[in-house]
Amino acid sequence: MSNFMARLAGRNRKSANQAKERLQLVLIHDRTNLSNSVLETIKDEIIEVLSRHIDIESDTVSVEINNDGRQQRLLADIPILGAKRKR
Amino acid sequence: MAAKVLTVTSGKGGVGKTTITANLGAALASHNQKVVCIDGDIGLRNLDVVLGLENRIVYDIVDVVEGRCKLRQAMIRDKRIEGLFLIPAAQTRDKTAVSPSDMVRICDELRPDYDWVIIDSPAGIERGFRNALAPADRVFVVTNPEVSAVRDADRIIGITEAEEKGPAQLIINRINPAMVERGDMISTIDIVELLAIELIGIIPEDSNVIVSTNRGLPIVLDGKSQAGQALQNIARRVMGENVPFLDLNDQGGFFKQIGKLFSSGGKNE
Ligand SMILES: Nc1ncnc2c1ncn2[C@@H]1O[C@H](COP(=O)(O)OP(=O)(O)O)[C@@H](O)[C@H]1O
Ligand SMILES: [Mg+2]
Numbered sequence: 001m002s003n004f005m006a007r008l009a010g011r012n013r014k015s016a017n018q019a020k021e022r023l024q025l026v027l028i029h030d031r032t033n034l035s036n037s038v039l040e041t042i043k044d045e046i047i048e049v050l051s052r053h054i055d056i057e058s059d060t061v062s063v064e065i066n067n068d069g070r071q072q073r074l075l076a077d078i079p080i081l082g083a084k085r086k087r
Numbered sequence: 088m089a090a091k092v093l094t095v096t097s098g099k100g101g102v103g104k105t106t107i108t109a110n111l112g113a114a115l116a117s118h119n120q121k122v123v124c125i126d127g128d129i130g131l132r133n134l135d136v137v138l139g140l141e142n143r144i145v146y147d148i149v150d151v152v153e154g155r156c157k158l159r160q161a162m163i164r165d166k167r168i169e170g171l172f173l174i175p176a177a178q179t180r181d182k183t184a185v186s187p188s189d190m191v192r193i194c195d196e197l198r199p200d201y202d203w204v205i206i207d208s209p210a211g212i213e214r215g216f217r218n219a220l221a222p223a224d225r226v227f228v229v230t231n232p233e234v235s236a237v238r239d240a241d242r243i244i245g246i247t248e249a250e251e252k253g254p255a256q257l258i259i260n261r262i263n264p265a266m267v268e269r270g271d272m273i274s275t276i277d278i279v280e281l282l283a284i285e286l287i288g289i290i291p292e293d294s295n296v297i298v299s300t301n302r303g304l305p306i307v308l309d310g311k312s313q314a315g316q317a318l319q320n321i322a323r324r325v326m327g328e329n330v331p332f333l334d335l336n337d338q339g340g341f342f343k344q345i346g347k348l349f350s351s352g353g354k355n356e
Contacts (some may be wrong), residue, residue, distance in 0.1 A: 014270030019234050020277045027241050060270040
Protein backbone atom coordinates (compact mmCIF):
# COMPACT_ATOMS: atom_id res chain seq x y z
CA MET A 1 0.00 0.00 0.00
CA SER A 2 2.65 2.50 1.00
CA ASN A 3 4.56 1.48 -2.09
CA PHE A 4 1.54 2.23 -4.18
CA MET A 5 1.16 5.63 -2.53
CA ALA A 6 4.80 6.42 -3.19
CA ARG A 7 4.37 5.58 -6.83
CA LEU A 8 1.29 7.75 -7.05
CA ALA A 9 3.17 10.62 -5.43
CA GLY A 10 5.94 10.12 -7.97
CA ARG A 11 3.49 10.34 -10.79
CA ASN A 12 1.99 13.52 -9.44
CA ARG A 13 5.31 15.28 -9.12
CA LYS A 14 5.85 17.83 -11.84
CA SER A 15 7.65 16.19 -14.74
CA ALA A 16 9.80 19.29 -15.21
CA ASN A 17 11.24 18.82 -11.72
CA GLN A 18 11.96 15.20 -12.45
CA ALA A 19 13.68 16.21 -15.67
CA LYS A 20 15.88 18.66 -13.79
CA GLU A 21 16.84 16.21 -11.06
CA ARG A 22 17.63 13.48 -13.55
CA LEU A 23 19.72 15.88 -15.61
CA GLN A 24 21.66 16.98 -12.54
CA LEU A 25 22.80 13.42 -11.93
CA VAL A 26 23.41 12.55 -15.55
CA LEU A 27 25.50 15.67 -16.18
CA ILE A 28 27.70 15.05 -13.14
CA HIS A 29 28.31 11.54 -14.36
CA ASP A 30 28.95 12.64 -17.97
CA ARG A 31 31.34 15.39 -16.93
CA THR A 32 33.41 13.37 -14.48
CA ASN A 33 33.05 9.87 -15.85
CA LEU A 34 32.74 8.67 -12.22
CA SER A 35 30.19 6.01 -11.40
CA ASN A 36 28.63 5.48 -7.99
CA SER A 37 30.65 2.37 -7.48
CA VAL A 38 33.91 4.25 -8.09
CA LEU A 39 32.75 6.85 -5.57
CA GLU A 40 32.09 4.09 -3.04
CA THR A 41 35.59 2.73 -3.59
CA ILE A 42 37.07 6.20 -3.16
CA LYS A 43 35.12 6.56 0.06
CA ASP A 44 36.32 3.22 1.44
CA GLU A 45 39.92 4.06 0.60
CA ILE A 46 39.70 7.51 2.18
CA ILE A 47 38.34 5.89 5.34
CA GLU A 48 41.14 3.36 5.32
CA VAL A 49 43.90 5.95 4.90
CA LEU A 50 42.50 8.42 7.41
CA SER A 51 41.84 5.71 9.97
CA ARG A 52 45.57 5.14 10.24
CA HIS A 53 45.95 8.62 11.68
CA ILE A 54 42.69 9.65 13.28
CA ASP A 55 39.51 8.17 14.63
CA ILE A 56 36.70 8.92 12.26
CA GLU A 57 33.04 8.13 12.35
CA SER A 58 33.22 5.87 9.33
CA ASP A 59 29.46 5.22 9.14
CA THR A 60 28.65 8.84 8.44
CA VAL A 61 31.43 9.67 6.02
CA SER A 62 30.08 11.06 2.78
CA VAL A 63 31.87 11.52 -0.51
CA GLU A 64 29.99 13.27 -3.27
CA ILE A 65 30.40 15.43 -6.33
CA ASN A 66 29.05 18.94 -6.44
CA ASN A 67 29.14 21.43 -9.25
CA ASP A 68 30.22 24.99 -9.15
CA GLY A 69 29.30 26.36 -12.55
CA ARG A 70 30.87 23.94 -15.00
CA GLN A 71 33.55 22.91 -12.49
CA GLN A 72 32.97 19.66 -10.63
CA ARG A 73 34.26 19.21 -7.09
CA LEU A 74 34.69 16.13 -4.99
CA LEU A 75 33.45 16.89 -1.48
CA ALA A 76 34.29 14.60 1.39
CA ASP A 77 32.63 15.12 4.75
CA ILE A 78 34.47 13.20 7.43
CA PRO A 79 33.35 13.47 11.07
CA ILE A 80 36.33 13.11 13.45
CA LEU A 81 36.02 11.36 16.81
CA GLY A 82 39.37 12.35 18.30
CA ALA A 83 43.10 12.09 17.80
CA LYS A 84 44.47 8.57 18.04
CA ARG A 85 47.77 8.05 19.80
CA LYS A 86 50.28 6.61 17.45
CA ARG A 87 53.36 4.83 18.66
CA MET B 88 35.69 44.74 -42.28
CA ALA B 89 36.87 41.69 -40.43
CA ALA B 90 34.11 39.16 -40.25
CA LYS B 91 33.46 37.28 -37.04
CA VAL B 92 32.73 33.59 -37.53
CA LEU B 93 29.68 32.32 -35.62
CA THR B 94 29.13 28.59 -35.40
CA VAL B 95 25.64 27.32 -34.64
CA THR B 96 25.78 23.79 -33.27
CA SER B 97 24.08 21.23 -31.04
CA GLY B 98 24.57 17.74 -29.71
CA LYS B 99 21.18 16.41 -30.65
CA GLY B 100 19.77 16.75 -34.17
CA GLY B 101 16.60 18.55 -35.14
CA VAL B 102 16.77 21.19 -32.41
CA GLY B 103 16.73 24.19 -34.78
CA LYS B 104 20.29 24.93 -35.92
CA THR B 105 19.42 25.42 -39.57
CA THR B 106 16.38 27.55 -38.76
CA ILE B 107 18.49 29.71 -36.45
CA THR B 108 21.40 30.04 -38.90
CA ALA B 109 19.10 31.13 -41.73
CA ASN B 110 17.24 33.63 -39.59
CA LEU B 111 20.27 35.03 -37.83
CA GLY B 112 21.78 35.57 -41.29
CA ALA B 113 18.65 37.28 -42.60
CA ALA B 114 18.26 39.40 -39.46
CA LEU B 115 21.89 40.57 -39.47
CA ALA B 116 21.65 41.37 -43.19
CA SER B 117 18.50 43.41 -42.50
CA HIS B 118 20.68 45.53 -40.19
CA ASN B 119 22.90 46.39 -43.17
CA GLN B 120 25.48 43.76 -42.32
CA LYS B 121 27.21 41.66 -44.97
CA VAL B 122 26.64 38.03 -44.07
CA VAL B 123 27.73 34.68 -45.49
CA CYS B 124 25.91 31.56 -44.27
CA ILE B 125 27.79 28.30 -44.78
CA ASP B 126 25.98 24.97 -44.77
CA GLY B 127 28.32 22.68 -42.86
CA ASP B 128 26.07 19.67 -43.07
CA ILE B 129 27.66 17.93 -46.05
CA GLY B 130 25.53 15.08 -47.35
CA LEU B 131 22.38 16.44 -45.69
CA ARG B 132 22.14 19.95 -47.01
CA ASN B 133 19.18 21.98 -45.80
CA LEU B 134 20.15 25.58 -45.35
CA ASP B 135 19.47 26.18 -49.06
CA VAL B 136 15.80 25.18 -48.79
CA VAL B 137 15.21 26.99 -45.51
CA LEU B 138 16.55 30.15 -47.18
CA GLY B 139 14.60 29.43 -50.38
CA LEU B 140 17.76 29.41 -52.53
CA GLU B 141 17.77 25.76 -53.58
CA ASN B 142 17.11 26.49 -57.27
CA ARG B 143 20.14 28.68 -57.67
CA ILE B 144 22.89 26.29 -56.65
CA VAL B 145 25.62 25.75 -59.23
CA TYR B 146 28.69 24.99 -57.13
CA ASP B 147 29.03 23.90 -53.52
CA ILE B 148 31.65 23.98 -50.79
CA VAL B 149 33.26 20.72 -51.90
CA ASP B 150 33.73 22.19 -55.38
CA VAL B 151 35.60 25.06 -53.71
CA VAL B 152 37.76 22.77 -51.61
CA GLU B 153 38.58 20.53 -54.57
CA GLY B 154 39.40 23.48 -56.80
CA ARG B 155 36.58 23.16 -59.33
CA CYS B 156 35.51 26.75 -58.77
CA LYS B 157 36.50 29.95 -57.01
CA LEU B 158 34.98 30.69 -53.61
CA ARG B 159 32.95 33.61 -55.05
CA GLN B 160 31.42 31.32 -57.67
CA ALA B 161 29.96 29.08 -54.99
CA MET B 162 28.36 32.01 -53.15
CA ILE B 163 24.66 32.53 -53.87
CA ARG B 164 23.44 36.07 -53.38
CA ASP B 165 19.95 36.33 -51.86
CA LYS B 166 18.00 38.68 -54.16
CA ARG B 167 15.36 39.47 -51.53
CA ILE B 168 17.69 40.22 -48.68
CA GLU B 169 20.47 42.65 -49.53
CA GLY B 170 23.84 41.57 -48.15
CA LEU B 171 22.99 37.89 -47.53
CA PHE B 172 24.96 35.07 -49.19
CA LEU B 173 24.89 31.28 -48.98
CA ILE B 174 27.63 28.74 -49.55
CA PRO B 175 25.77 25.45 -49.96
CA ALA B 176 26.91 22.03 -48.80
CA ALA B 177 27.47 19.19 -51.24
CA GLN B 178 24.61 16.75 -51.24
CA THR B 179 26.30 13.69 -52.67
CA ARG B 180 29.48 13.65 -50.61
CA ASP B 181 30.28 12.99 -46.98
CA LYS B 182 31.79 15.09 -44.25
CA THR B 183 35.35 13.93 -44.89
CA ALA B 184 35.36 15.81 -48.22
CA VAL B 185 36.12 18.96 -46.17
CA SER B 186 38.71 19.30 -43.40
CA PRO B 187 38.90 21.70 -40.45
CA SER B 188 41.81 23.51 -42.12
CA ASP B 189 39.77 23.88 -45.35
CA MET B 190 37.08 25.61 -43.28
CA VAL B 191 39.63 27.90 -41.65
CA ARG B 192 41.02 28.81 -45.07
CA ILE B 193 37.58 29.55 -46.54
CA CYS B 194 36.60 31.71 -43.58
CA ASP B 195 39.90 33.59 -43.70
CA GLU B 196 39.29 34.35 -47.36
CA LEU B 197 35.84 35.75 -46.49
CA ARG B 198 36.82 37.76 -43.43
CA PRO B 199 38.09 40.95 -45.10
CA ASP B 200 34.91 41.51 -47.14
CA TYR B 201 32.06 40.57 -44.79
CA ASP B 202 30.80 41.34 -41.30
CA TRP B 203 29.63 37.87 -40.30
CA VAL B 204 30.17 34.29 -41.39
CA ILE B 205 27.61 31.93 -39.86
CA ILE B 206 28.24 28.19 -40.02
CA ASP B 207 25.34 25.76 -39.75
CA SER B 208 26.98 22.77 -38.07
CA PRO B 209 25.68 19.23 -38.22
CA ALA B 210 24.64 17.69 -34.91
CA GLY B 211 26.97 15.42 -33.00
CA ILE B 212 30.67 15.37 -32.20
CA GLU B 213 32.03 13.99 -35.45
CA ARG B 214 33.98 15.45 -38.35
CA GLY B 215 31.26 17.87 -39.50
CA PHE B 216 31.16 19.44 -36.06
CA ARG B 217 34.95 19.66 -35.94
CA ASN B 218 34.87 21.40 -39.33
CA ALA B 219 32.34 23.92 -38.08
CA LEU B 220 34.21 24.51 -34.83
CA ALA B 221 37.69 25.07 -36.30
CA PRO B 222 37.19 28.62 -37.66
CA ALA B 223 34.72 29.77 -34.98
CA ASP B 224 35.15 33.01 -33.08
CA ARG B 225 31.91 32.42 -31.19
CA VAL B 226 29.93 29.22 -30.68
CA PHE B 227 26.18 29.09 -30.17
CA VAL B 228 24.90 25.83 -28.75
CA VAL B 229 21.23 25.16 -29.47
CA THR B 230 19.06 23.00 -27.27
CA ASN B 231 15.39 22.22 -26.76
CA PRO B 232 13.86 22.00 -23.28
CA GLU B 233 14.18 18.20 -23.19
CA VAL B 234 16.37 15.90 -21.15
CA SER B 235 18.23 14.32 -24.07
CA ALA B 236 18.85 17.61 -25.90
CA VAL B 237 20.18 19.31 -22.76
CA ARG B 238 22.41 16.37 -21.96
CA ASP B 239 23.89 16.40 -25.47
CA ALA B 240 24.31 20.18 -25.31
CA ASP B 241 26.46 19.71 -22.22
CA ARG B 242 28.82 17.43 -24.14
CA ILE B 243 29.18 19.96 -26.95
CA ILE B 244 29.80 22.78 -24.47
CA GLY B 245 32.51 20.67 -22.84
CA ILE B 246 34.24 19.93 -26.15
CA THR B 247 34.02 23.58 -27.19
CA GLU B 248 35.77 24.53 -23.96
CA ALA B 249 38.38 21.81 -24.36
CA GLU B 250 39.13 23.06 -27.88
CA GLU B 251 39.54 26.57 -26.47
CA LYS B 252 36.64 27.90 -28.53
CA GLY B 253 34.59 28.68 -25.45
CA PRO B 254 32.80 29.89 -23.56
CA ALA B 255 29.90 28.89 -25.81
CA GLN B 256 26.60 30.75 -25.57
CA LEU B 257 23.24 29.06 -25.29
CA ILE B 258 20.10 29.30 -27.43
CA ILE B 259 17.03 27.54 -26.07
CA ASN B 260 14.57 26.81 -28.88
CA ARG B 261 10.96 25.61 -28.86
CA ILE B 262 9.99 26.74 -25.37
CA ASN B 263 6.28 26.19 -24.82
CA PRO B 264 5.21 28.71 -22.15
CA ALA B 265 1.99 26.89 -21.26
CA MET B 266 3.84 23.63 -20.63
CA VAL B 267 6.45 25.38 -18.50
CA GLU B 268 3.62 27.05 -16.58
CA ARG B 269 2.04 23.73 -15.64
CA GLY B 270 5.36 22.14 -14.73
CA ASP B 271 5.63 19.84 -17.71
CA MET B 272 8.54 21.52 -19.44
CA ILE B 273 11.93 22.26 -17.96
CA SER B 274 12.25 26.03 -17.70
CA THR B 275 14.83 28.36 -19.17
CA ILE B 276 16.20 29.20 -15.73
CA ASP B 277 16.74 25.52 -14.93
CA ILE B 278 18.49 24.80 -18.22
CA VAL B 279 20.81 27.78 -17.76
CA GLU B 280 21.58 26.66 -14.23
CA LEU B 281 22.32 23.08 -15.33
CA LEU B 282 24.52 24.01 -18.27
CA ALA B 283 26.10 27.00 -16.53
CA ILE B 284 26.76 29.05 -19.64
CA GLU B 285 25.55 32.41 -20.82
CA LEU B 286 22.18 32.58 -22.51
CA ILE B 287 21.91 34.53 -25.77
CA GLY B 288 18.43 33.56 -26.95
CA ILE B 289 15.10 32.02 -26.02
CA ILE B 290 12.83 31.11 -28.94
CA PRO B 291 9.26 29.94 -28.38
CA GLU B 292 7.61 27.03 -30.13
CA ASP B 293 5.83 28.75 -33.01
CA SER B 294 3.90 27.17 -35.89
CA ASN B 295 4.88 30.14 -38.07
CA VAL B 296 8.35 28.57 -38.27
CA ILE B 297 6.95 25.74 -40.35
CA VAL B 298 4.93 28.12 -42.50
CA SER B 299 7.96 30.26 -43.27
CA THR B 300 10.06 27.17 -43.98
CA ASN B 301 7.36 26.01 -46.42
CA ARG B 302 7.73 29.28 -48.26
CA GLY B 303 11.51 29.45 -48.04
CA LEU B 304 11.26 32.90 -46.45
CA PRO B 305 13.10 33.57 -43.18
CA ILE B 306 10.66 34.11 -40.32
CA VAL B 307 12.50 37.22 -39.13
CA LEU B 308 10.94 38.98 -42.11
CA ASP B 309 7.56 38.38 -40.45
CA GLY B 310 7.47 41.07 -37.80
CA LYS B 311 4.46 39.62 -36.03
CA SER B 312 5.62 36.12 -35.13
CA GLN B 313 7.09 35.57 -31.67
CA ALA B 314 9.80 33.25 -32.96
CA GLY B 315 10.74 35.85 -35.57
CA GLN B 316 11.00 38.51 -32.90
CA ALA B 317 13.09 36.28 -30.67
CA LEU B 318 15.47 35.62 -33.57
CA GLN B 319 15.69 39.34 -34.35
CA ASN B 320 16.61 39.91 -30.71
CA ILE B 321 19.40 37.33 -30.93
CA ALA B 322 20.81 39.14 -33.96
CA ARG B 323 20.84 42.43 -32.05
CA ARG B 324 22.56 40.80 -29.08
CA VAL B 325 25.14 39.34 -31.46
CA MET B 326 25.81 42.89 -32.66
CA GLY B 327 26.43 43.90 -29.07
CA GLU B 328 23.12 45.51 -28.19
CA ASN B 329 21.68 44.87 -24.76
CA VAL B 330 18.23 43.48 -25.57
CA PRO B 331 15.99 42.13 -22.80
CA PHE B 332 14.64 38.62 -23.23
CA LEU B 333 11.08 38.34 -24.55
CA ASP B 334 8.54 37.95 -21.80
CA LEU B 335 7.01 34.60 -22.65
CA ASN B 336 5.39 34.75 -19.18
CA ASP B 337 6.67 31.26 -18.61
CA GLN B 338 9.53 31.67 -16.26
CA GLY B 339 8.15 32.41 -12.81
CA GLY B 340 10.34 35.36 -11.97
CA PHE B 341 12.85 34.28 -14.58
CA PHE B 342 14.28 37.73 -15.18
CA LYS B 343 14.97 38.35 -11.53
CA GLN B 344 16.41 34.89 -11.10
CA ILE B 345 18.65 35.03 -14.09
CA GLY B 346 20.11 38.28 -12.79
CA LYS B 347 20.87 36.54 -9.54
CA LEU B 348 22.37 33.53 -11.25
CA PHE B 349 24.83 35.60 -13.24
CA SER B 350 25.81 37.99 -10.49
CA SER B 351 26.51 35.17 -8.06
CA GLY B 352 29.10 33.60 -10.30
CA GLY B 353 26.80 31.14 -12.05
CA LYS B 354 28.27 32.34 -15.29
CA ASN B 355 31.57 30.78 -16.21
CA GLU B 356 34.72 32.85 -15.79
N1 LIG C 1 10.77 27.57 -32.65
C1 LIG C 1 10.23 26.59 -33.42
N2 LIG C 1 8.90 26.37 -33.44
C2 LIG C 1 8.38 25.39 -34.22
N3 LIG C 1 9.09 24.59 -35.02
C3 LIG C 1 10.43 24.76 -35.06
C4 LIG C 1 11.08 25.76 -34.27
N4 LIG C 1 12.41 25.69 -34.53
C5 LIG C 1 12.58 24.69 -35.41
N5 LIG C 1 11.41 24.13 -35.75
C6 LIG C 1 11.21 23.00 -36.67
O1 LIG C 1 11.99 21.91 -36.20
C7 LIG C 1 12.52 21.15 -37.27
C8 LIG C 1 14.03 21.04 -37.12
O2 LIG C 1 14.62 22.30 -37.28
P1 LIG C 1 16.02 22.49 -37.99
O3 LIG C 1 16.33 23.95 -37.98
O4 LIG C 1 16.06 21.79 -39.28
O5 LIG C 1 16.95 21.73 -36.93
P2 LIG C 1 18.47 21.21 -37.09
O6 LIG C 1 19.13 22.03 -38.13
O7 LIG C 1 19.05 21.42 -35.71
O8 LIG C 1 18.40 19.76 -37.42
C9 LIG C 1 12.09 21.86 -38.53
O9 LIG C 1 10.95 21.21 -39.04
C10 LIG C 1 11.73 23.27 -38.08
O10 LIG C 1 10.75 23.86 -38.87
MG1 LIG D 1 20.19 21.27 -39.87
